[in-house]
Amino acid sequence: MIDVDAALQSLLDPAPLQGPWPVGLPSMELSRSPAAARVGRLAARDGLLLAHFEHRAPLEVPEGAPTWSAGVLPEDKYGSFQHELPIGSFHPGHRAKWGAHELCHGLVGGAWRPGASPLFLATAGRLAEIVPVVLWYFLDEIGLRRCPLHTGPLFRAFCPDCEAEAAHGAAPIEPDRARTLLQEADTFLERELAAIARTRRLGRPVSHVWGSIDLCSDGLAYADAHGPRLGSGAFAAWAERFFDEGRSGWSSLEALEARVIAVARAVACGGSLATWADDPAQGRARWIAMDLGARLLELRELTEGEAAVELLALVDRLARGEAAGPVAADYVALCEDFVLPSADVVLALGYAVEGVATRSIERIEEGLQTVVPGTLELCRDAGVDPVPAFVAADEAARVPLGERFARWAEHAAPGPVAELARYEAALCSVQAGARARILGPKGEGIRLIEGARLLRFSLDPVALAAAVDSGEIEGRRIAAGPGPGAGGGLGVAVEGDLDDPTALIVARERSGELLIVDVSPGDADRIERDPEALEPDVRDALAQLGLLVPRRWSLV
Ligand SMILES: [Zn+2]
Numbered sequence: 439m440i441d442v443d444a445a446l447q448s449l450l451d452p453a454p455l456q457g458p459w460p461v462g463l464p465s466m467e468l469s470r471s472p473a474a475a476r477v478g479r480l481a482a483r484d485g486l487l488l489a490h491f492e493h494r495a496p497l498e499v500p501e502g503a504p505t506w507s508a509g510v511l512p513e514d515k516y517g518s519f520q521h522e523l524p525i526g527s528f529h530p531g532h533r534a535k536w537g538a539h540e541l542c543h544g545l546v547g548g549a550w551r552p553g554a555s556p557l558f559l560a561t562a563g564r565l566a567e568i569v570p571v572v573l574w575y576f577l578d579e580i581g582l583r584r585c586p587l588h589t590g591p592l593f594r595a596f597c598p599d600c601e602a603e604a605a606h607g608a609a610p611i612e613p614d615r616a617r618t619l620l621q622e623a624d625t626f627l628e629r630e631l632a633a634i635a636r637t638r639r640l641g642r643p644v645s646h647v648w649g650s651i652d653l654c655s656d657g658l659a660y661a662d663a664h665g666p667r668l669g670s671g672a673f674a675a676w677a678e679r680f681f682d683e684g685r686s687g688w689s690s691l692e693a694l695e696a697r698v699i700a701v702a703r704a705v706a707c708g709g710s711l712a713t714w715a716d717d718p719a720q721g722r723a724r725w726i727a728m729d730l731g732a733r734l735l736e737l738r739e740l741t742e743g744e745a746a747v748e749l750l751a752l753v754d755r756l757a758r759g760e761a762a763g764p765v766a767a768d769y770v771a772l773c774e775d776f777v778l779p780s781a782d783v784v785l786a787l788g789y790a791v792e793g794v795a796t797r798s799i800e801r802i803e804e805g806l807q808t809v810v811p812g813t814l815e816l817c818r819d820a821g822v823d824p825v826p827a828f829v830a831a832d833e834a835a836r837v838p839l840g841e842r843f844a845r846w847a848e849h850a851a852p853g854p855v856a857e858l859a860r861y862e863a864a865l866c867s868v869q870a871g872a873r874a875r876i877l878g879p880k881g882e883g884i885r886l887i888e889g890a891r892l893l894r895f896s897l898d899p900v901a902l903a904a905a906v907d908s909g910e911i912e913g914r915r916i917a918a919g920p921g922p923g924a925g926g927g928l929g930v931a932v933e934g935d936l937d938d939p940t941a942l943i944v945a946r947e948r949s950g951e952l953l954i955v956d957v958s959p960g961d962a963d964r965i966e967r968d969p970e971a972l973e974p975d976v977r978d979a980l981a982q983l984g985l986l987v988p989r990r991w992s993l994v
């Protein structure tokens with residue numbers, strides 16, 4: 439399927455890739471490997487984009503769906519993916535590999551036909567996943583930098599050091615390793631397509647299992663989760679208006695399979711690929727129209743009478759190519775005449791549309807309540823709502839919500855309120871360092887346990903958080919203005935006694951309990967630069983708490 443020699447040659451002697459990057463993700467995610475860069479450039483040609491998972495509001499939250507906890511909103515694996523919609527998802531909690539994976543889905547597209555059987559839908563779901571998976575495990579690994587401990591894909595494990603290394607950009611190609619990965623990619627593709635051919639011949643699902651990867655079973659899960667939706671009247675009404683063979687999707691398994699092979703070859707060898715769109719702007723406008731159209735049709739299902747007629751008229755305008763902005767504005771107007779879900783929810787698409795508020799402030803507010811509650815309380819005391827300004831400034835970054843908010847607050851308004859946000863966010867983002875706790879204290883050298891954080895503050899955030907909680911300290915409104923001072927940029931100042939500068943180690947015990955230890959500023963310096971230089975009693979005390987661990991563990 440893939441010409442390995444040609445693919446290798448294209449990597450060793452690459453034609454310069456030109457053009458813009460797609461929007462909705464940091465472009466760094468696409469310069470981590472030559473394959474990711476190819477996906478990015480091809481996706482940008484078609485105006486493909488990602489929607490921010492936390493900014494996008496679901497129309498209806500299904501029962502049992504994950505909710506915010508400690509500033510994290512998990513994505514429901516089979517619930518969210520919709521192969522018929524080429525707009526992917528940007529989840530701040532996912533690793534950078536997801537960026538190219540999601541865009542690759544957009545390049546491949548999905549297959550649907552009226553009355554499609556469950557096995558058709560399962561096989562289409564399976565086909566749609568092949569190239570994104572080949573990219574993830576093989577093609578994206580070529581030229582991808584990793585930490586010294588890792589040499590290949592990590593499956594479920596997450597390594598922050600690998601993420602940091604890869605962010606430096608693609609490494610020079612090692613021809614032997616590249617050839618091996620290209621051959622593995624080709625083998626995976628061949629075997630998967632052969633299993634799909636047998637599936638179609640036998641009329642029974644035939645798996646091709648590689649490690650923990652089983653796309654046949656994923657396809658069945660997709661058909662199970664999405665079958666009712668794909669078979670609904672609302673979906674048929676959507677497909678009738680927006681589904682366009684070769685321009686937005688495929689109506690047969692054969693056509694989708696041909697596209698899978700074409701995308702695999704274009705990403706592996708850097709060759710040409712038929713575009714979905716005439717130009718990026720036209721493509722982007724169509725994807726947005728499809729997305730908003732689907733949401734309005736979903737609403738129409740829940741509506742009756744004249745409101746339903748009006749909603750269908752809006753969808754028809756989108757289908758005829760009218761821009762989303764004016765249609766969105768008319769939805770806002772429609773909300774004045776009829777009882778309809780708030781435009782704040784319906785239009786919260788999670789990516790920019792000119793003239794439309796597309797980021798859900800409510801959803802972010804809910805998330806912030808679970809990670810920086812004390813900070814928000816100070817703001818409430820002062821009658822200040824920091825969330826809209828934060829949401830407007832929030833960029834796509836693979837950083838937890840609390841940390842993003844704290845960085846924003848520190849930038850907008852350094853001072854006690856921002857420091858409290860940084861402290862609260864850290865409490866949610868420290869991890870247990872489980873391996874080091876299993877491996878114990880015996881070994882050589884010392885360092886801070888992985889997953890712990892060493893943080894410095896100009897006040898005592900533990901005391902501040904307690905005082906805010908008990909109501910001893912309240913926020914007070916002041917004239918907002920950027921720059922240093924007591925929360926000036928947020929317009930919130932803190933009244934009350936604030937203690938001296940503090941350095942804290944924040945960690946998590948194996949049991950999940952938080953561990954917060956005060957250290958002197960001098961010891962904080964030593965922990966950062968040279969933990970060996972700590973006084974023996976300090977060192978022993980921190981080691982006893984499991985916060986300092988060996989650099990190398992004993993094998994005897
Ligand atoms: Zn996928």
Ligand SMILES: [Zn+2]
Nearest residue numbers: 585588597600
């Ligand atoms: Zn690593």
